[in-house]
């Protein structure tokens with residue numbers, strides 16, 4: 001079996017930044033792209049808040065630049081998905097979807113997070129037929145149509161705002177009587193005439209012949225004035241948060257009750273020696289490209305230190 005000094009799982013800003021630092025340190029890291037090459041950012045269009053791009057940058061363009069930068073320093077990028085991980089003894093053995101295996105002295109987990117769904121059977125039934133968790137990926141199909149976005153956080157507001165540039169009408173389905181998003185995003189959606197916010201509303205089902213034609217909604221569920229009604233829509237977008245992709249590393253790597261990998265203080269060290277976590281998989285708070293990149297840098301520096309202390 002091939003034995004390498006550093007394996008990086010994930011190809012978002014955390015994975016590639018770890019690759020840049022580890023490459024420059026001469027660790028010849030291998031980066032496995034995982035399920036979503038380029039990470040979650042590739043599902044958005046333009047990034048306006050990454051330092052160094054005063055005019056914004058296309059998300060896919062930025063990720064391909066990060067990849068090139070990592071490769072320039074010797075990182076090898078493989079298009080593989082890890083399917084099994086043995087962290088019982090070092091070097092750690094990782095198995096991939098093509099059946100290949102790699103032993104690594106250090107591992108950086110930068111596997112990110114995945115969009116959450118409500119758990120309604122109709123979400124599965126209409127997946128790709130009107131149900132989506134990515135407005136920027138699928139919004140194009142809803143030009144001049146009616147869509148709904150579920151959620152009241154920053155993501156939901158961003159998605160609603162983006163969809164309003166394409167769709168005829170955008171509803172936000174919010175279970176609480178208020179939005180959780182930042183004030184700036186709240187103002188943006190509240191001032192957009194195409195967006196209507198349905199507060200205290202839950203979705204209990206979807207309907208339609210060959211795709212979504214509407215949602216079954218409940219206003220003030222469980223209250224005396226509870227009201228059931230149907231909202232005609234063509235698209236149903238989920239924006240209710242994310243689940244960290246940490247399951248593969250259990251039980252060795254410790255996670256919190258939401259599934260985020262627990263790291264030691266402000267370091268990227270996990271509960272397993274030589275195994276580090278970077279980016280959204282270990283970040284319940286910030287979840288920004290820049291904070292993911294920073295943690296990728298820290299993870300690479302820690303891996304370098306660990307290898308040098310062990311004389312590997």
Ligand code: NDP
Pocket residue numbers: 118150151152153154155156158174175176179180182239240241242285286287
């Ligand atoms: P959040 O956790 O902030 O918001 C999730 C939203 O979905 C909440 O309104 C929540 O409702 C709702 N929700 C959750 N579960 C359900 C459910 N089962 N049914 C109905 N509604 C549900 O997630 P986000 O993805 O919006 O944001 C995550 C983090 O990323 C935040 O810190 C955010 O600020 C940040 N972010 C920053 C951006 C930026 O700076 N440009 C852009 C996007 C995100 P409730 O309030 O009732 O819990």
